[in-house]
Amino acid sequence: MKLTRDFLIGMVFAVVLSPLQAQTKTTGPSWVGSWAASQQLPEPQNSMPPEDLNDATLRQIVHLSVGGATLRVHLSNAFGFLPLHLTSVHIAKPLSPAAASIDPATDKALTFSGREDVIIPAGAEYISDPVSYPAPALSDLAVSIHFDLPPAEQSGHPGSRATSYLVHGDAVSAAELAGARKFDHWYQLAAIDIAAGPDAGAIVALGDSITDGHGATTNGNDRWTDVLAQRLQANAGTRNISVLNQGIGGNHLLTDGLGPNVLARFDRDVLAQTGVRWVIVLEGVNDIGGLTRLSDPPQADHEAFVRRILASYEQIIARAHAAHIQVIGATIMPYTDSGYYHPPASNEADRQAINAWIRAAGHFDAVVDFDRATADPKRPDHLNPAYDSGDHLHPSASGYRVMGEAVPLTLFAR
Structure with a gap:
C-alpha cells in the first residue's frame, strides 16, 4: 500500500496527541458551586477606607446551598489594578449567622498551591486548594481573611444582607473578634465550591x-x-x-x-x-x-x-x-x-x-x-x-x- 505524505503526517499527530488526550481525562472530584456573590467595584459609600484593611482580619459569613465533605474557596481581585497579597485565609463554623464568634475546634487554614498566603493577580480570581471539611447543606461558613496591605481597589458585593466583621491584626483563628467593626457587605470573597457527584x-x-x-x-x-x-x-x-x-x-x-x-x-x-x-x-x-x-x-x-x-x-x-x-x-x-x-x-x-x-x-x-x-x-x-x-x-x-x-x-x- 502506498502511504501518502498527508497520511503519514496524520499518523504522527495521532501518536503525539493520544497520550495528551489520555492525560486530560478528568479523574478528580466533580465540583459544584454552593454559594456565590457577584463581584463589583463598591460605590464610595459601600467601600472601606484603605487604612481599615491595613494589617486587618475580615471575617465574613456565608450560607451554603448544597453540602459535602470537601470544599474550596474562590477569592476575588476582579476590580483591583495591582496584585493582592493575602497572608492567610481560614474557614470555621460560626456559632450564629449574626455574630463573629466561631467554634475554634472547626478552624482550618486554606492553602493555595500548598502555601497559606496567596498573591492574586490584578483582575483575577483565585481558587484555594481542596480541603477536607464537612459542610452540611444549608449551613453557614465563616471565612476569615488577613490583609497585610489594603487592595488597590476593593472587589466585593455591597448587598450581602449578612454582617461582616473587621479587626486589626491577624485574628483569623480567634474564637471571638472583640470590638469588631460591623457592616453588611462582603469583600474579596466570590464563591464556595463543594465536591459533589456527577x-x-x-x-x-x-x-x-x-x-x-x-x-x-x-x-x-x-x-x-x-x-x-x-x-x-x-x-x-x-x-x-x-x-x-x-x-x-x-x-x-x-x-x-x-x-x-x-x-x-x-x-x-x-x-x-x-x-x-x-x-x-x-x-x-x-x-x-x-x-x-x-x-x-x-x-x-x-x-x-x-x-x-x-x-x-x-x-x-x-x-x-x-x-x-x-x-x-x-x-x-x-x-x-x-x-x-x-x-x-x-x-x-x-x-x-x-x-x-x-x-x-x-x-x-x-x-x-x-x-x-x-x-x-x-x-x-x-x-x-x-x-x-x-x-x-x-x-x-x-x-x-x-x-x-x-x-x-x-x-x-x-
Missing part, C-alpha cells in the same frame, strides 16, 4: 436588587433564592442542585448601573460559575423604570427601547446555549406607585410587552411567572400588598417566599 448542578439566579434581596432580613437568609435552595434540599430528587445568587442591586440590562451591565458581567457571573446548568434571568425593571423616571419620551422611543431589551435577552440565551446552559426567563414584577420610578401608563405598557415576549414559546427554555405570583389580583399593575416591602418595588420576606415557591422544581428534573 449529577450535581448549579442554578445561577441572574438579577438585580430583587434577586440580591433588598427588603430581605439581614442575616435571615430569606431571599427568594434561599427559599428555592430550601425547597431543593427538601426534595430527594433535587438535593444535589445548588443555587448561586448573582444579583446586583441597581443592575441593568442595557447600561451600567450599580455594577456592570448584565452582558458585561455574564461571562464571570454565569459562564464561569462552577457546575452551572441553569440560569434564571430576572432583569429589566431598572431599565424600564429608568426610561421614564425623569420624563416620558415619545412612543417611538418606547418601541425602540423594548426592542433593545428583547435583543439583550436573545444575547443571554445565545451565550448560555453555547455553553449548554438552559435559560429560564422570569417575568418582570409590577411596580406601579413606586416612589423611585413613578411609572406612567406607557411604562406599564412596556412591562406588559416584555413579559408577553418572555412568556411566548420559542424564546426561553422555560418561564417562571413572578409577575403573576406577586401581583395584586385586584390591581395587577401593583405588587400584592401582602408581599410588598413598602416601597411598591421590592418584595418583603413574605413576597420572597412566594417567589421562591413559584419556581417549579420539575424544571431541574434529571
